[in-house]
Amino acid sequence: MFKKQNEFQILKSLGRDSYPTQRQLSNDLGVSLGKINYCLKGLIEKGFIKVNNFRNSNNKIQYSYLLTPKGVVVR
Numbered sequence: 572m573f574k575k576q577n578e579f580q581i582l583k584s585l586g587r588d589s590y591p592t593q594r595q596l597s598n599d600l601g602v603s604l605g606k607i608n609y610c611l612k613g614l615i616e617k618g619f620i621k622v623n624n625f626r627n628s629n630n631k632i633q634y635s636y637l638l639t640p641k642g643v644v645v646r
Contacts, residue, residue, distance in 0.1 A: 577602060577610050582619060582642055590635050611636065618642075 580600050584591060593611065597604045614620045619642035623635045 574610065574613070577606060578614055578619075581607070581610055581614065582638065585620060585636050585638050586643070614642070 577600065581596060584596055584599060591599070593604055593607045597607045600607070611620070611622075615622060618639055620636050620638055623637060
């Protein structure tokens, strides 16, 4: 139950801003960073989001989380 609720909240957040960090999502949703990571992996596996990294960025570990059409429908 809580996982689905957290996943839904993440999808809503990504609908507003596709460039949040996992730490920002953690702070905004009031859950642990590990929980955010776990939920994001699940959403990627389900095809609701996809991940892109900023290859031209100086910060190579920065990622963007993009809603897929499937994720937009759920949101």
